[in-house]
Amino acid sequence: MTVSSELELKSFVLLRLGERRFAVAADQTAELVAPSRVFRFPHKTANIEGVILRRGRIVPVCDIAETLIGKYLSSRRFYLIALRRYGQKTEWVALPVTGECELIYAELTAASPSDEPHVAGWLSHAGDVIEVLNLGALTPGPEEVPSHSPTQSHLASQSPRGSEAEARP
Amino acid sequence: MPLPAPPKPGSLRAEQIILFRIGEQILALSSSSVQEVRGADSLTGGATEIAAPGVEKVRQFVRRGPHTLFLVSGAAHFGLSAREGILAFVLRNTRTALLVDSIEKMTAMTRLQALPLSFCHEERQWYRGLTALDQTVVPVVRPEGFLSDDELMMLDAALPAPEVLGEGTEVAEATEAEEDSDLGTELNE
Numbered sequence: 001m002t003v004s005s006e007l008e009l010k011s012f013v014l015l016r017l018g019e020r021r022f023a024v025a026a027d028q029t030a031e032l033v034a035p036s037r038v039f040r041f042p043h044k045t046a047n048i049e050g051v052i053l054r055r056g057r058i059v060p061v062c063d064i065a066e067t068l069i070g071k072y073l074s075s076r077r078f079y080l081i082a083l084r085r086y087g088q089k090t091e092w093v094a095l096p097v098t099g100e101c102e103l104i105y106a107e108l109t110a111a112s113p114s115d116e117p118h119v120a121g122w123l124s125h126a127g128d129v130i131e132v133l134n135l136g137a138l139t140p141g142p143e144e145v146p147s148h149s150p151t152q153s154h155l156a157s158q159s160p161r162g163s164e165a166e167a168r169p
Numbered sequence: 170m171p172l173p174a175p176p177k178p179g180s181l182r183a184e185q186i187i188l189f190r191i192g193e194q195i196l197a198l199s200s201s202s203v204q205e206v207r208g209a210d211s212l213t214g215g216a217t218e219i220a221a222p223g224v225e226k227v228r229q230f231v232r233r234g235p236h237t238l239f240l241v242s243g244a245a246h247f248g249l250s251a252r253e254g255i256l257a258f259v260l261r262n263t264r265t266a267l268l269v270d271s272i273e274k275m276t277a278m279t280r281l282q283a284l285p286l287s288f289c290h291e292e293r294q295w296y297r298g299l300t301a302l303d304q305t306v307v308p309v310v311r312p313e314g315f316l317s318d319d320e321l322m323m324l325d326a327a328l329p330a331p332e333v334l335g336e337g338t339e340v341a342e343a344t345e346a347e348e349d350s351d352l353g354t355e356l357n358e
Contacts, residue, residue: 045287
């Protein structure tokens with residue numbers, strides 16, 4: 001392996017959904033955690049099951065399996081906590097996965113225009129060609145949020161972190 | 170790339186909230202936004218039916234002097250399968266009386282987390298955010314989120330003329346309202 005080819009290797013996390021494997025760029029993942037209680041409440045966003053509590057944070061659980069493999073996961077062993085970027089902001093999103101995840105180094109082949117929006121690229125690993133996921137296309141986000149969002153702007157103005165606010169009557 | 174840990178609670182100010190129940194769902198509402206808590210019967214007794222297409226969550230209203238208060242079914246608003254609420258929260262600075270099943274308890278929250286950006290539909294208008302209480306996550310509702318401006322316009326358009334209603338009802342309602350304890354004020358003392 002030459003020096004130039006080594007430099008092109010990037011790190012990815014391989015995740016499993018049912019029988020299929022997918023990859024997410026390692027710098028877009030935070031941790032892998034055991035399943036915990038999902039808190040559900042009324043909402044209208046498809047694919048969001050509810051939220052989990054993790055390290056004092058409230059993290060939405062987004063089931064991407066139906067989009068990727070055409071069915072919901074019947075059994076799940078872990079949540080892969082991914083980093084979802086919304087412009088300048090980054091939030092945690094919990095992705096239910098089956099099986100353990102694996103950190104690998106591979107060369108990324110860029111997606112072509114004919115690929116589906118959720119495909120950020122491709123990589124080859126252990127004889128398989130694996131989709132690298134574009135989380136922005138897989139998980140719902142502010143592109144669907146109405147431009148007038150008083151809740152968000154109000155809270156953002158109260159907190160330097162933008163996502164949490166001290167409770168004020 | 171882990172994000173920095175959230176700031177530790179310490180000198181955070183607390184906000185008094187009411188935990189209430191609609192069906193099996195527990196939600197929270199700032200106590201300062203509740204002007205009155207009444208039995209739904211005492212409110213609906215003097216209420217008038219209304220049918221505004223597209224706003225099926227409101228089926229009754231009451232007039233209070235110059236003001237009209239719409240009774241909003243919390244179950245219908247949130248899409249929950251629950252029977253009609255038996256308590257009514259008259260929400261301060263709104264035209265909403267929210268019908269709920271019961272008050273779970275009153276408590277305080279010290280931290281309100283904005284609704285994650287993954288939630289990107291009507292719920293952004295419904296909730297101020299989420300709070301964690303006793304290892305449970307509770308959505309904190311926005312009092313203004315129950316009736317949008319468009320819905321209020323539709324409801325106003327569906328209102329019968331005031332002279333059609335019995336004036337005695339209005340007076341009785343207004344008097345009854347004044348006699349009721351102001352829970353929101355009590356909680357804020």
